Every structure is written in structure tokens, then in C-alpha cells.
Amino acid sequence: MLGDIILETQNLSRDFGALRALGHVDLQVPRGRVHSVIGPNGAGKTTFFNVVTGMYAPTAGRVIFKGEDITGVPPEAINWKGIAKTFQITQIFRELTVLENVQIACQSRLPETGKLRSLWAAPDVRDRAADLLKFFRLDGRLDEHAGNLSHGEQRFLDICLALATEPELLLLDEPTAGMTPSETREAVDLIMQVARRRGLTLLLIEHDMSVVMGISDRVTVLHQGLKIAEGTPDEVRADPKVVEAYLGGEL
Amino acid sequence: MMATLRAWPFWACAAGLALLPLISGPFYTYLWVTCLIFGILAMGLDILMGYTGQVSFGHAAFFGLGAYSTAVMIQFYKIQSLWVSLLVMAVVVGAYALIVSYFATTRRGIYFALLTLIFAEVVHRIFFYTYAFGASDGIQGLDPVTILPGVPVDTPTKIYYVVLAALLVCYLAASVLVRSHFGRVLAAIRENEDRARFLGYNVRRYKMVACVVSALIAGVAGALYPARAGFATPDLLMWTLSGEAIVMVMLGGAGTLVGPILGGAFFTILVEKVSSVWDYYFIAVGLVLAAVVLFMPKGLFGLVARWTRRREAPGAAGIRVPAGAAAEVRRDPAARAGRRT
Numbered sequence: 001m002l003g004d005i006i007l008e009t010q011n012l013s014r015d016f017g018a019l020r021a022l023g024h025v026d027l028q029v030p031r032g033r034v035h036s037v038i039g040p041n042g043a044g045k046t047t048f049f050n051v052v053t054g055m056y057a058p059t060a061g062r063v064i065f066k067g068e069d070i071t072g073v074p075p076e077a078i079n080w081k082g083i084a085k086t087f088q089i090t091q092i093f094r095e096l097t098v099l100e101n102v103q104i105a106c107q108s109r110l111p112e113t114g115k116l117r118s119l120w121a122a123p124d125v126r127d128r129a130a131d132l133l134k135f136f137r138l139d140g141r142l143d144e145h146a147g148n149l150s151h152g153e154q155r156f157l158d159i160c161l162a163l164a165t166e167p168e169l170l171l172l173d174e175p176t177a178g179m180t181p182s183e184t185r186e187a188v189d190l191i192m193q194v195a196r197r198r199g200l201t202l203l204l205i206e207h208d209m210s211v212v213m214g215i216s217d218r219v220t221v222l223h224q225g226l227k228i229a230e231g232t233p234d235e236v237r238a239d240p241k242v243v244e245a246y247l248g249g250e251l
Numbered sequence: 252m253m254a255t256l257r258a259w260p261f262w263a264c265a266a267g268l269a270l271l272p273l274i275s276g277p278f279y280t281y282l283w284v285t286c287l288i289f290g291i292l293a294m295g296l297d298i299l300m301g302y303t304g305q306v307s308f309g310h311a312a313f314f315g316l317g318a319y320s321t322a323v324m325i326q327f328y329k330i331q332s333l334w335v336s337l338l339v340m341a342v343v344v345g346a347y348a349l350i351v352s353y354f355a356t357t358r359r360g361i362y363f364a365l366l367t368l369i370f371a372e373v374v375h376r377i378f379f380y381t382y383a384f385g386a387s388d389g390i391q392g393l394d395p396v397t398i399l400p401g402v403p404v405d406t407p408t409k410i411y412y413v414v415l416a417a418l419l420v421c422y423l424a425a426s427v428l429v430r431s432h433f434g435r436v437l438a439a440i441r442e443n444e445d446r447a448r449f450l451g452y453n454v455r456r457y458k459m460v461a462c463v464v465s466a467l468i469a470g471v472a473g474a475l476y477p478a479r480a481g482f483a484t485p486d487l488l489m490w491t492l493s494g495e496a497i498v499m500v501m502l503g504g505a506g507t508l509v510g511p512i513l514g515g516a517f518f519t520i521l522v523e524k525v526s527s528v529w530d531y532y533f534i535a536v537g538l539v540l541a542a543v544v545l546f547m548p549k550g551l552f553g554l555v556a557r558w559t560r561r562r563e564a565p566g567a568a569g570i571r572v573p574a575g576a577a578a579e580v581r582r583d584p585a586a587r588a589g590r591r592t
């Protein structure tokens with residue numbers, strides 16, 4: 001029934017000292033779908049992303065991508081397998097221009113990468129970078145320093161960087177955080193367009209419920225590191241455990 | 252390189268430098284040689300410090316090992332060929348740089364700097380106490396190097412042109428490197444290491460290669476030093492020289508290649524001139540450095556660029572000066588993000 005599962009986590013746990021940031025999370029993401037992870041602050045969402053992308057090794061459990069166990073694989077190797085991510089706090093190359101930012105990301109997939117000749121060759125990826133930026137309406141700002149972009153534009157640039165590595169699975173950590181409502185609509189619209197065109201699978205952390213409910217095929221709810229609910233947006237919304245977690249039932 | 256070769260300032264500078272010994276006596280020609288040698292050292296460090304954002308506090312070790320390579324070849328093996336010295340230097344410095352960078356790149360920022368310092372001090376101590384290498388006296392009274400069999404480089408002018416040729420070759424190689432595929436990744440690492448990792452770049456490997464290239468250029472400067480001075484001493488391996496190299500880069504403007512060459516020359520002339528009239532010359536050097544950092548954040552090169560109204564190409568794999576180690580510590584998004592969840 002689930003068909004082609006692109007990402008699966010089994011019993012995924014991560015402790016920080018005595019704190020269990022993530023406990024026994026099982027998750028299955030079908031290819032080509034939009035899967036959201038929600039939960040109150042401190043629920044373990046970003047930790048979950050960091051463990052999936054190799055930033056942290058899990059304390060227990062496994063991460064399986066396209067049938068291959070990628071648990072404990074470092075971030076750069078995970079990226080090569082086809083997973084890219086954007087960050088909760090925008091991560092761009094601030095002192096470089098917008099175009100240079102995306103060129104650096106684009107050239108990552110060229111055959112030169114890691115080869116001796118990359119020490120002198122300067123491959124031209126300008127067009128590819130410019131195309132991607134144009135799609136995200138940044139084509140007027142190619143020569144601007146990335147650090148000078150508005151907050152919303154920087155978020156878009158972060159997404160461009162991730163997309164430039166041609167992932168199959170894109171992890172978005174609160175992509176619309178800090179955006180105005182109109183920017184949020186635009187962002188969601190653009191992201192969904194790219195995802196559909198490329199057959200991309202999206203795994204999304206999001207606080208904006210209108211975004212989550214609007215685009216998600218499935219939603220997983222984390223609370224204090226544990227998965228407390230999963231289902232379609234409607235199912236999750238109606239789940240009393242979810243309501244309690246959000247309105248504060250503990251203590 | 253083609254871009255560099257087409258640019259008129261490059262040819263103007265090369266021509267100007269080529270004419271310099273014709274209008275200088277031997278004393279000043281020797282001084283210019285020293286300027287160029289430290290210019291090469293600082294430019295080498297710039298690849299790591301200015302372009303990759305990793306401050307090394309151990310570049311004296313690369314420089315000193317280069318100097319000892321030449322000295323040992325001449326003194327113990329009676330091989331005066333500069334080419335052989337450079338080859339030996341490449342093997343010795345390359346191997347040592349690989350070892351240092353393997354360990355140092357496990358840490359970031361100030362800890363990277365400390366690890367490079369510790370390794371360099373170990374090398375310094377080894378040479379300081381090894382009698383085979385003359386211990387604290389070093390290797391003195393060396394014969395001149397040769398560039399062809401039977402062609403000794405034995406006058407200030409000849410030494411000058413050999414060193415100038417080395418500088419130009421190193422500069423061209425470095426300017427190709429920083430604009431290459433690889434050079435762009437170095438700029439990315441300087442700006443945001445974690446982002447670079449998530450774009451699929453093995454950041455540690457890039458840093459190691461940057462460190463080795465940077466070390467080899469410093470090693471070239473070191474290998475030329477005995478050709479000028481006729482000796483190699485443990486002082487050349489000492490942390491003070493590492494610190495001076497950092498000062499040269501900052502004086503000239505990190506992340507510009509040309510700037511550190513200017514910085515190396517300026518520093519050498521400043522020390523020479525002030526120390527001949529004042530024993531506490533380092534007070535003057537310190538004041539100048541403080542003034543540069545406060546009023547010329549882009550160093551001498553920034554000043555020159557402003558005078559000639561040449562707008563630097565934004566970024567082009569890192570023209571702008573990074574905040575270096577401080578920036579490293581400031582951004583640790585993984586840790587920050589992790590704590591929030």
C-alpha cells in the first residue's frame with residue numbers, strides 16, 4: 001500500500017547526555033510525497049533532521065534511504081546519495097554574491113569535484129545557477145552579496161543551494177519561518193512547483209499550520225522526542241493527543 | 252591564469268620588480284630579496300588564512316623545513332641545485348603538512364591554530380636539539396645554490412631574479428587555484444563550513460589540500476632563504492615567524508594574494524628601517540599593525556585598490572577579507588540548531 005518508500009527510519013533515537021531528544025521514531029516517507037513533521041518547540045524535529053542527514057549519529061535506530069542503510073554516514077556523503085536540506089537558521093555564503101552561492105552548489109555535481117583537475121579548472125555553471133535563481137525570482141540580484149538580501153530572499157537562496165545539488169529528497173526545516181504571509185504563499189507555491197516538476201519528495205518541518213495542512217500528504221507529530229500521532233492532516237488535527245501536546249497538557 | 256596574464260597591472264608590477272635591482276645597490280637588492288621571500292611566505296599563508304578562513308599559527312615550520320631542505324642538500328650532500336632542493340622540500344614539507352592538517356582539521360577556529368602551533372613548535376624543538384643539524388646554531392656558511400650545473404646564484408642581482416621568478420610562478424599558480432572549482436569551495440568553507448558539507452563537499456579533505464598547497468608555497472619561500480642568507484637556523488621554524496607571517500597577511504589584506512606580498516615586503520622594510528635606529532622596533536611595528544587593523548580593514552591592498560579605483564570583482568572566490576577564526580567561532584549553526592530542539 002505504501003508503494004515505493006524513499007526514506008525510512010526505524011526506532012531512531014538520539015540522546016544528549018541524560019536528555020532524550022528523540023525516542024524510537026519510526027517513519028516512512030513514500031517517494032514523491034510531501035511529509036510534514038510538526039510538534040511544539042523542543043519536540044525533536046530539528047534533531048530528527050540532523051540525525052537523518054548525518055549531522056548527529058543516532059544513539060539507536062537506523063535510517064534507510066532507497067533501501068540502503070545510511071545510519072551514521074556523514075552529511076557530505078548523504079548529500080551525494082540524494083538528500084539535501086535547508087536550515088532552520090538560513091545557511092548561505094554571506095560574503096559571496098548570490099550567483100556565486102548557487103554556482104558553488106551547482107558545481108558540486110560536476111565530474112571535476114574531488115578530482116585533481118579541480119585545482120585549476122573553473123567549470124562554467126553560470127547558466128544553471130542563473131536558471132535556478134530566476135525561478136526563485138532572484139535573477140535581479142545575481143551580483144548582490146548574499147548577506148544583503150532580505151530575510152525572505154535569503155530563505156529562497158538557501159532553498160536554491162539545496163536544489164542545486166539535484167536531490168531526490170529535500171528536507172526543509174521551517175522554510176517559511178520569519179516570512180510575511182505573502183512571501184509564505186509564494187515560497188510554498190514555488191517549492192511545490194519544483195517538487196512536482198522534479199518528482200521530488202519533501203520532508204518538511206513547519207510551524208505554519210496553514211502551510212502544513214495545505215500541502216502535506218501525511219503529517220507526523222513529535223512531542224518531547226516521541227512520535228505521538230501520524231496520519232493525514234485531517235486525522236492529525238482531530239487527534240486529542242495532538243491537541244493536548246499543543247495546548248500544554250503536561251505537568 | 253589567462254585572466255591574470257591579460258591584466259596590465261600584473262605586467263606593470265612584474266616589469267617594475269624586474270627593473271628594481273638595476274637601480275639598487277647590493278644592500279638594497281638583498282633587502283628586496285628578503286621582501287620577496289617573505290612575500291611568498293605570506294601569500295602561501297593567505298591561501299589558508301584568507302581564502303579558506305583557517306588561521307595557521309605554524310607556517311614557520313613549513314618555511315623552516317624548506318630552508319633546512321636546501322641547507323642539508325648543500326652542506327651534507329654537496330648538491331647545490333635549487334631544483335633538487337625544491338624537490339626535497341616538496342616531499343618533506345608536503346608530508347609534514349599532510350600530517351599536521353590531518354590532525355588540525357579535526358578542530359575549527361582557534362583550536363586549529365593551536366594545533367598547527369603545537370606541531371610547529373615540536374619541529375622547532377627537534378631541530379634546536381639535533382646536533383646533526385647544528386642544533387641551535389643551525390647550518391651556517393652555505394655555498395650558493397645553482398639553477399643550472401655550474402651556474403651559481405652568487406650575486407645579489409642573480410638571487411633577486413631567481414626569487415622573483417619563484418614569486419611570479421607561485422603567484423600565477425595561486426591565482427589559478429583560488430579562481431578554480433577548488434578555490435570556490437574554499438571560499439564556501441570560509442563563509443559557512445556546514446553549508447558546504449551539506450552541498451556534498453568533503454570539507455576536511457578540502458582543508459587538508461588547502462593546507463598542503465599553502466605549506467608548499469611557504470616551503471618554496473623557505474627553500475630560497477639559504478640562497479640569500481647562506482644559513483638555516485632553528486629561528487626560522489619558530490612561532491615568532493609564524494606570527495609575523497600572520498601580521499604580514501593582515502597588513503597586506505587577507506584573501507587578495509597580492510596584498511600579503513605587499514604586506515611581507517612592507518613588514519620587512521619596516522623592521523629593517525626601524526630596527527636600524529631603535530632597539531625596541533617592535534613597538535613601532537605593533538603600532539603600525541594596530542593602525543592598519545583599525546583604519547584599513549582590507550589592509551594595504553585595500554588602500555591601493557581604492558587609490559587606483561579598481562573595483563575588485565565581488566567575491567571571485569574570495570577577494571573580501573574574512574573575519575577568520577572569529578567568524579568560525581561565531582557560526583556554529585549545528586550546535587545552535589541542536590540546542591534549540
